[in-house]
Amino acid sequence: MPPVVECIDLRVRFGKREILKNLNVSLSGRIIGLLGPNGAGKSTLIQTLLGLCPIKKGTAKVLGYDIRRDIRHIRSLVGYMPENDAFIADMTAVSFVRMMGELSGLPSESALERAHEVLFYVGLGEARYRKLGTYSLGMKQMVKLAQAIVHGPRLLILDEPTNGLDPSARQRMVRLIRDIRDSGHIHLLLCSHLLRDVEETCEEVLILKEGRIVHSANLEEERQTNLRFVDVETSGDEAGLTAALADLGCDCTDVRPGRFKMLMPEGFELRDLYQVAARLDLPLQRLNYRRDSLEDIFLKAMET
Amino acid sequence: MAVYKQTYRHYDGRLTAAWLRFTILSQFSYAHLFQSRFLVLFMAVCLFYPLGCAAFIYITHSIPLIAALRFRPNTLPPIDGTFFYVYSVVQGTLAFLLTTMIGPNLVAPDLSNGALCLYLTRPFSRAQYVFGKMMVLFSLQSLITWVPGLLLFSIKTGCEGWAWARTNAWLAGAIVIGPVIWIIVLSLIALALSAWVKWKIAAGAMILGVFFGGAGFGHAINSIVGTQYGSVINISKVMHTVWADLFRHGFMDTDLTTTEAWMVLGVVCVLCLGLLAKRVHAFEVVK
Numbered sequence: 001m002p003p004v005v006e007c008i009d010l011r012v013r014f015g016k017r018e019i020l021k022n023l024n025v026s027l028s029g030r031i032i033g034l035l036g037p038n039g040a041g042k043s044t045l046i047q048t049l050l051g052l053c054p055i056k057k058g059t060a061k062v063l064g065y066d067i068r069r070d071i072r073h074i075r076s077l078v079g080y081m082p083e084n085d086a087f088i089a090d091m092t093a094v095s096f097v098r099m100m101g102e103l104s105g106l107p108s109e110s111a112l113e114r115a116h117e118v119l120f121y122v123g124l125g126e127a128r129y130r131k132l133g134t135y136s137l138g139m140k141q142m143v144k145l146a147q148a149i150v151h152g153p154r155l156l157i158l159d160e161p162t163n164g165l166d167p168s169a170r171q172r173m174v175r176l177i178r179d180i181r182d183s184g185h186i187h188l189l190l191c192s193h194l195l196r197d198v199e200e201t202c203e204e205v206l207i208l209k210e211g212r213i214v215h216s217a218n219l220e221e222e223r224q225t226n227l228r229f230v231d232v233e234t235s236g237d238e239a240g241l242t243a244a245l246a247d248l249g250c251d252c253t254d255v256r257p258g259r260f261k262m263l264m265p266e267g268f269e270l271r272d273l274y275q276v277a278a279r280l281d282l283p284l285q286r287l288n289y290r291r292d293s294l295e296d297i298f299l300k301a302m303e304t
Numbered sequence: 305m306a307v308y309k310q311t312y313r314h315y316d317g318r319l320t321a322a323w324l325r326f327t328i329l330s331q332f333s334y335a336h337l338f339q340s341r342f343l344v345l346f347m348a349v350c351l352f353y354p355l356g357c358a359a360f361i362y363i364t365h366s367i368p369l370i371a372a373l374r375f376r377p378n379t380l381p382p383i384d385g386t387f388f389y390v391y392s393v394v395q396g397t398l399a400f401l402l403t404t405m406i407g408p409n410l411v412a413p414d415l416s417n418g419a420l421c422l423y424l425t426r427p428f429s430r431a432q433y434v435f436g437k438m439m440v441l442f443s444l445q446s447l448i449t450w451v452p453g454l455l456l457f458s459i460k461t462g463c464e465g466w467a468w469a470r471t472n473a474w475l476a477g478a479i480v481i482g483p484v485i486w487i488i489v490l491s492l493i494a495l496a497l498s499a500w501v502k503w504k505i506a507a508g509a510m511i512l513g514v515f516f517g518g519a520g521f522g523h524a525i526n527s528i529v530g531t532q533y534g535s536v537i538n539i540s541k542v543m544h545t546v547w548a549d550l551f552r553h554g555f556m557d558t559d560l561t562t563t564e565a566w567m568v569l570g571v572v573c574v575l576c577l578g579l580l581a582k583r584v585h586a587f588e589v590v591k
Binding site: 121 | 310311312313314315316317318319320322325328329332335336413414416417418419421422423424425426427428586587
């Protein structure tokens with residue numbers, strides 16, 4: 001099975017500014033998270049995959065199809081939920097979603113049937129005959145999702161799907177994303193600023209910074225292999241404690257007065273830390289044991 | 305009542321032909337436009353003059369009717385190029401009003417709320433988008449201009465016989481070509497201005513401004529500078545010059561030659577297409 005997204009020396013330039021710089025990556029996860037700070041090139045990458053940005057060099061493949069040659073076919077396989085407002089204010093949700101279905105190639109009757117179906121699915125069944133101009137922000141997000149899945153795409157691209165949603169609406173959106181993922185028929189590319197959204201849903205993650213890939217990993221594998229560490233707070237001599245721990249093979253980083261972060265090597269137990277502290281007669285005020293979260297992975301990637 | 309399963313379902317049914325999808329935009333636009341009773345009424349009013357013309361053609365060929373109405377046959381205007389020139393001017397003016405009414409409703413709502421990216425991320429091109437929207441204007445304007453014009457030509461042929469039709473075949477060509485050019489120019493101006501300002505009301509005002517303002521400025525330039533080239537920005541006058549040539553109507557007080565008029569129309573179309581190419585994008589690049 002071909003990778004969902006594959007970039008081969010991909011370069012995109014707007015005027016003199018290079019937005020995407022020599023991207024080389026192959027992503028095959030069922031749901032891929034696209035992360036990066038503002039201006040990292042996430043939206044440009046999505047637009048490039050949809051054939052909306054001129055490519056300077058290289059190419060990319062979506063579901064095995066080249067974006068230079070087969071862009072019309074790619075667009076028929078992809079559903080796209082944009083970040084910004086995208087609706088026609090004086091259309092009802094059902095006719096809007098139906099029209100989008102028909103534009104993707106569905107016959108009129110099928111498009112109407114599926115428009116009703118997906119609007120019920122995203123929770124807008126009761127409001128489907130209301131004009132989109134009267135919808136709240138959360139409802140507009142749901143309509144954007146509905147129009148993106150009405151034609152049953154093989155790849156669904158979601159650009160900031162939880163933007164502007166209240167906590168319950170956000171939860172509903174995340175639940176829908178998981179449900180779509182679990183249907184097994186579809187791959188998802190999720191672009192979000194909210195690490196929590198990506199962490200809760202994604203299997204694979206691609207982190208961009210200034211148009212370059214700074215990290216690309218399978219989240220599940222990363223979680224399993226990630227280093228365990230402890231945030232330590234002490235009111236005594238942290239320099240002596242870090243030196244003693246270093247003798248036991250522990251790397252201590254991020255040392256600040258009274259606190260530091262200790263990476264636990266294989267076989268090291270917390271009991272060993274207590275014993276060192278007891279030997280040095282140092283009071284341990286707080287220990288916070290955890291594994292690397294996506295936030296740590298992201299922050300680490302941003303430092304590179 | 306229909307019951308819908310609340311699960312995501314993949315679609316693997318048949319798909320429609322890609323090249324025909326521009327008609328989907330037209331279908332949805334018709335459905336939206338004809339919700340307005342005013343538009344339906346206006347379309348009906350637009351057919352009054354062609355009906356009057358049809359009645360007139362019939363009367364001029366019915367000796368009992370002419371006698372009953374006490375017309376003198378020699379005083380009735382002939383059904384010739386001038387007759388159809390006047391017909392085109394009247395119906396062309398109504399087509400302009402129709403464009404002002406519906407043109408801004410077609411593109412501006414898509415652009416003002418960013419819906420364009422949803423069209424263009426589907427297997428659907430920018431050209432298909434513009435063509436689909438233009439089809440709406442083209443078909444509705446055709447219904448009140450050259451289609452009834454050709455019917456009038458057919459009625460005249462029915463009354464006079466095929467010999468008349470053969471002699472005046474050029475007139476049939478002018479009846480179609482003249483209004484079609486006007487429709488294309490009007491549609492492009494309406495779509496380009498709507499795409500530019502992205503606001504229905506402002507777009508409507510700008511379409512009126514281009515025609516009435518252009519006429520006023522053109523006249524002012526002619527008067528102040530003492531030239532006739534101010535008329536190049538008077539699009540109605542430019543079009544009348546082309547029609548006068550097509551319908552072999554010799555009484556037109558025109559400032560421009562036919563070639564100049566054709567060139568002006570060409571430039572207007574190119575400018576409008578350029579503006580559409582610049583504005584009809586899935587995303588705007590902010591510099």
